[in-house]
Amino acid sequence: MLIFILRRLAAAVGIMLASSVLMYVLAINSGDPLADLRESNADNRELLIQQRIEYMNLDMPWYQRYLTWLLGVGKCVIGQCDLGLNRNGQAVAPLLGQAASSTLQLVFLATIIALVVGIAIGVLTAVRQYSGLDYAVTFLTFLFFSLPVFWAAVLFKEYLAIGYNDWMRDPQLSPVQIVIVALVAGLLMQVFLGGSLRRRLITFGVTAAFFGAALPTLLALNFFREPRLGYVGVAVLTIAAALTIVTLSVGLQNRQVLYPVLITAGLVIVMQFVLVNVFIYYMNWWIIIGGLALAVIVPWLIGRAMGGRYRNVAIGASVATGVIGAALTVLDHIFRTWPSFLDKKPRPISTIGSHTPNFTGDFWQVFLDHATQLLLPTLILTVISLASYSRYTRSSMLEVNRQDFIRTARAKGAPERIVIFRHALRNALIPIATIAAFDFAGLIGGAVITERVFGWTGMGALFTNGLSMVDPAPVMAFFLVTGLAAIVFNMLADIFYAVLDPRIRV
C-alpha cells in the first residue's frame, strides 16, 4: 500500500510540474504586460515601466522566470511560501490565502450538499426506474447539463433573491397561492413516495391537507419573520429523525439499535436546555466544533456499548441522530436570531459579495449574514453538480442491482430496505468516490463564473484579473490550488477505492 501511494505521489509531482510549465507559458504569452503603461501619458511612465519589469522579472527569459517562481513555491516546504509578486508589487501568497478560503468554503459546501442530495435522488430514481419521477429527474438532469451557469445565476438572483426579499417585507400569501402551494406539494410528495394509485391518492390528499392547514397557521404566527422551533419542536423533530434512521437502517423491531438511538435523542433534548445560555451569551466557533465533536463521540460510545451484535449499525445510527439533534439545536438558535437579524438587514438574501460591508452583530447575526451571502452561489454550484451525482448514482445502482449477490439477498428473504441500503448502495458508492474527486477540482473552475456573477473576490477574481492583465503570479496561484486539489483528491479517491474494493490490485 505504501509503495502504491509513493508511486502515485511521484507520478503526481511529475504531472504537476509539467502542467505548471504549460500553464506558465500560456499565461505569460497571453498578451503584453506593459500595454497599459505604453499608452499611458503619466510623467513617471519610464519609472513605472521599470518598476513593473522588476516586479514581474520581465528582464529574464521565460525559463528563468518560471524557475524563479518554482523556487519560491519550493520554499513552501520550509514554510516560507513565496508565490511571487503581482504586477503592482503585492505578494501573491497572502492574497491567495484570502481568496482560497472564501472559494473553498463555497465549493466544499456545494459539493457536500450535492453529494448527499444527489445520492438520495439517484437511489430513489434507480429504485423507481421508469416511473414519472425517473423521467422527470432525467429531463431535469439534461436541462442542468445544458444550462449556461451565468445565465441561470442571473435568473436565480432576479427571481429567488429579489423575489424573496420583496416578499419578506410583508410575508403574506393569498388563499389561491396557498391552494396552489398545497396542491404542488401533494403532487411532488406522491411522485416521491410512489406506490399504487390508491396509496398515491392518499399521500396526495394528506400532504395537500397538511400544507393547506400549516401555511395559514405559520402565516398567522408570522413564522417567516419570527420563526421558532422551541424546545418542544427540537425534541419532536429529533425523535422523529431518530425513528426514521432506525426504520431505514434495520427496522424498529431491532431493540439493540433502537435503544441507543433513543437514548441519544434523549441526551440531545436534555442538552439543549443545558446549553441555552452558552448559546446565547458565550458563542464562538470553538463551541460549535466542540459541540459537534461531543455529538459524535458520545453517541458513538453509547452505540458501541449497547449495540451488541448490531454494533456498527447502532454506532452509525446513534451518531447520525446526535448530529441531526445538534444541528436542530443550532437551527433553533438561528431562528431565535432571525427577527433581530432582519432588523439589521431588511433584505436578507444578498446577491453581491461574500459579506455585507460594515456588518457587526453578535455571533449568530454574523453567522446569518454569512449564510445569506453564501446561499445563492452555493445553490447554483450545488444544482450544477447535483445533476451528475444523481445520474451516476442511478446508473451505478442499476448496475449493482443486476448482480447475483443482490438476487441472493432477495432470495434469502432480506427486506427490500436492507437489500437497497446495505447490499446495493454500499457497492454502488464505490465509483461515486472517483467522480466526486474529479468533480471537486472541476467545481473550483466552475466557481470562477459563479464568483464573477455574484461579485465575490475569491480565486475566480484572482484568476480572471491576473489573466486579463497578463500577470502570471496570480494565475499560477490559482492553478496551484486547483491542480493540487485535483491531484490530492484523485489520490484520495484511488486509495479509498482500493480500501473499499479489495479486488482492485494496488
Add this chain to the structure above:
Amino acid sequence: MSTTDSHNSAPVTSTDIYDLAEAEDAALLKKSAKPLSQGQLVRRRFFRHKAAMISLVVIVLIVAVSFSSMGFLGIPGWWDKSYVTAGAVVNGGAPTLSLIPRWLGGEGIHLGEHPFGQESTGKDYFALVMVGTQRSIIMGVVVGVITTFVGSVIGAVSGYFRGRVDSVLMRITDVVIVIPLLAIAAALGQIAGNIGSSVFLLALMIGLISWTGLARLVRGEILSLREREFVAAAQSMGAGAGRIIFQHLMPNAIGVIVVNATFAIASAILLESSLSFLGFGVRPPETSLGLLISQYQGAFTNRPWLFWWPGGIILAFALAVNFLGDGLRDAFDPRQSHRIRRAGLFDWTGRNKNAPAAAIVPPQVEVQPGPSNPAAPTTEGGYDTDKGGRA
C-alpha cells in the same frame, strides 16, 4: 419495484432492458423480410427515439434560421438588417415579434421591424442573436470535429500499443486534465484574441485541449477490443498496426466516438459562452451568445429580452444536442445498462407499454428460424404477441 413482471419475479432491472432491446431488434427484423445490417438497425433505433427526433428538428431549425437569415461566407441572407450598424431606438427597443394569432385576441403572427427588439444603441437584436448563434454553432462543430479526431486517434494508439507509448500518451493526457478546462481555455482564448478575432482560431485552440476525456474513453474501449479474436485474425493475416486500428478497431468503437462527439459539441458551445462571458472568448466588434448575455445582464429589469433570447437559444441548442447524443447512445448500444429507453420520455405511460412486454409471454410461441440474432426466443415471441394484441 415493479410488480407487473410475472416473467420472473425479480424487479425490473437492466437485465430486462437487455431482453427488451433484443426483442425490439427481433421485432424490427421480422417486419422487414430480409435481415438488416448493424448500421440499418442503429438507424432504425435512432429514428424511433422520440426525444432524439424532436431534438433533431430543433437543431435543424436553429441552424437553418441562423445561417439563412444572416448569410454565411459572404452569401447574403434574407434578413436585411446588419448586426453592426446602430440606429434610432424605436419604442424603447421592445421586440415586435408576435406569435398570438388575431383570432385569439393577439396581434397576429408577424415578425415586425425588430422581432427580438433593439439593444441600447439601436442595433437590431435579431441580427445580433442570429450572428451569435452562428458563431456558437461553428464553435461547437469545429471543436467537436477536432476533439473527436485527436481524442479517438490518441486513445486508439494508446490502447492498441499499450506499454511505453500508452504511458507517455496517458501522462500527456493527465498533464492537460490537471489544469481546469475553463482556465486553460481562457488562457488560449486570450492568446487567440490577440492574434485575431476569428471564431475558427478560438475553436481550433479549444479543440486542441478538450480531447482528453474522449481519449481515455476510447483507450478503455480499444483495450478490451484488442483482445478479441478478430484482431488476432487480422494480425495473423499480416495486417499492420494502422490497418488494424483504423479498419478493425475504430469501427467497433464508433458508438462511443459518435456519442461523445455530440456531447463535445454541446459542452464546447457552453464553454465558448462562458469564456465570452468572462471576457476571454469572442471580443466586441464580433459577437457571440455568451458575449451578448455578458453585455446585457444589467438590463434584465428594464429590457429583459436582451437577456432571454441569447440564453434561451444556448439552452435550447445545448439541450437538443445532448438529447440527440443520448438518442445515439441508445441506438448504438441499447443494452448499455445505465441508459433507459428514453423513447418513453414524453410518454408518461411508457412503463406500461414497455416493461410488461416481456411479462405476457406465452411459453410456446412460433419462433421464426430466421437469420436473427440469438435473442431469447420466448422474449422475441412475447414481444410480437404483445404487438399483435394491441394492433
